[in-house]
Amino acid sequence: MSSSNFNKELSVLFTPMKLGPLTLRNKFFIAALTRDRNVGVGSPASATNTNVPTDVTTEHYRQRAKGGASLIVTEALQVTQHGAPWPYAGGIWSEAQVQGWKKVTDAVHEEGAYIYAQIWHPGRVAQLDTPGQNASGELVYAPSAIQVRPGGINRFRYREEEPWPSMPVEIKDPKKFIEQHRQAALKAKEAGFDGVEIHAGGGFLIHEFLDKTLNKRTDEWGGSVENRAKFALEVFKAVAGVFGPDRVGVKIQPTGGYNDVGMPLEDTVETFGYLLTEADKLGLAYFQVLRYHKSTDEFRDGKGVGLNHDTIKIYKPFLKKTYLFGNQSYTPSEAAEHINSGKVDGVFFGLPWIANPDFAKRVEYGIPLNEKVDISRLYHPQELTAEELRKGYTDYPFAELPLAN
Template sequence: MSSFEIKHQSQGLGELSVLFSPIQLGPLTIRNKFFMAPLTRDRNVPTSIPTDLMVEYYRQRAKGGAGLIISEATLITQQGSPWPHAPGIWSDEHLRAWKKITDAVHEEGAYIYSQLWHLGRISHIDAPEQVASGESVYAPSAVGARPDGLSKFRFLPGNPGPSTPVEIKDPRIFIEQFRLAAINAKKAGFDGVEVQTGGGFLIHEFLDKTANKRTDEWGGSVENRARFGLEVLKAVTKVFGPGRVGIKLTPTGGYNDIGMPLEDTLETFTYFITEADKLNLAYMMFPRYEEAIVEVYDGKLRGTPHDVIQTYKPLVVNSKFFTNQNYTVQEAAQHISTGKVDGVFLGTAWIANPDLPKRIQFGIPLNMSIDMGRLYGPRDGSVLSEEELAKGYTDYPFAELPLAN
């Protein structure tokens, strides 16, 4: 279907039509505002290398009309593994496999970014890839994350929580790892990268004073705690150039035992966002506070509730301001059309609707039935057949579209 036909069909959608208009993201003109958020699906069986089944999964969503896809979180090093079969981007084998995916997405007219991920302290010393790396679990400080919440390693005996980490001696080594991962992503054909700056993972751990107890140039003051993340952004931006690096920020915390009191949160993220906005980023993405996903520690919610749009959007001048977290398509369109945000990343809706934009365009009901038992691949280390792995992954149907007049 031509762009003219898509535009014509969308004219009768009212407020939803804003989702079908292009958006400029750095040097890229994205064909619409149907953005696909990173979705962990764990189909890299039997290794950490993307498979042909994953090629089909990403191709489907690009063919279905996605404008921009962010890959599932991708490990920048072998050290640090949250579960078996989490994808990586540290070897030539990874690059060749990801290249098949980026080629498939591009053939269908969409763009794709790689989300670069280092877990920091949210790792376990006995996880398979961790053992294979021969490395310790590293973090800004030797402060372990409490295992009371969701961050447990259910594929290990006893379902342990994260290991107590070893303090990073030289953070510059890890900045270099992000830079090399960006180089690999570029070689693999990605159009840009999204740096995972939140979620209680490595960069977030440096930012958060409950996890970062350092007294050197990488800890203490807001400026020092922000230094690591800003240096990572500078390094990957040099690789991809201006307008091709995005970041995901989670100031409301509440996941992986991280989060500061509101006053500290506002001071820290106001500084970090203001400085990051000077780096010619493509976008900053802020999941809004959602109590349902906030973990409970010692009987109390760990998060820091506040309105991320109202609080941080005025600080984002040179980048696009995106958000996500349990948005409906209608709510996303309303937020964009009223100027509250520049765009919304949808996640859950893409799982059972590989053709999400086309269903919206033609008024076809969304498939709301998600096979939750097959949302993730095997996390116990078992190896399933491709047929089994495809269930609840690539077997969701495309809708039958009406014939063109």
């Protein structure tokens, strides 16, 4: 490495790796980070709700590609206009969004990195009074008509007063929602993305189908483990049919706890073990598996809803061909240790990339990280000017790198 301060124990993070047809320049990946800067400045979201990426969005992703990231996963992009959980959530369901994200993918590629679009449907977490939901003219849908309990930790809520959350309507034809994911993948490909990450965690639609406490269906999409996993597997196949399986990743959260979702340990291992075993046959690029952390758990009566178990150790053996990438509160040293020991094939970093657009460069040169994250501007509940959109988003400084010897 180019710095005398470089820690050789971290060298594995700076070695290239193959991900399907892509050759990543290092192992510094950026996890999806919802920041909600996708709004047409000057156009009230309540009137248009187009949620198109701005030039500030492009600048944010370019910075982090320039700062050394090899693979970036976007913030979650809705596959349809309905299913909006809050204003300003990103989307990939309109032509305007395709053109907006094309600017982002071009910028990332110019800096030598690759970028996947994370696609999702929030399911029962959507809210009827959000601009996007209202504009769609649709209801809130879920595998079964089971409401999210009020008072959860969904940090993206833009209103504290009731009524919240919305009562979902049971989906009549799950195939319609599978097709929505396929259409989103087609638009992501048109926008120049290198692949797609399917969000199958977080207590959102795919996760809801998997969880037996939320999926009470008695048809072919509910009941047994095989039936509950069918929706997820069909979504994987549909998206793989667009990009090719080796350009498709999946994010899962077996710990539950987020958005009032979670099963007992025996059911969780059986369900996710089956899902991984079957998905492994498809030749997907990777599974991103979240570890347990109390920040993503709901606590009711002093007890966590989530399941605190070793998701990396338990679920990696189910994957024979597909990479397992870890996520949740990794330090660079822990990431390197886990990769070197074979516990994981790679690691996604999240929070460090918010305040450090050059996170990989700082680690390489032993430069201290900027720890001051502007929490007040992680997300925004109202229309902002272009300058306001930059605050806590693109205004974090790059470190001054030492001159090469």
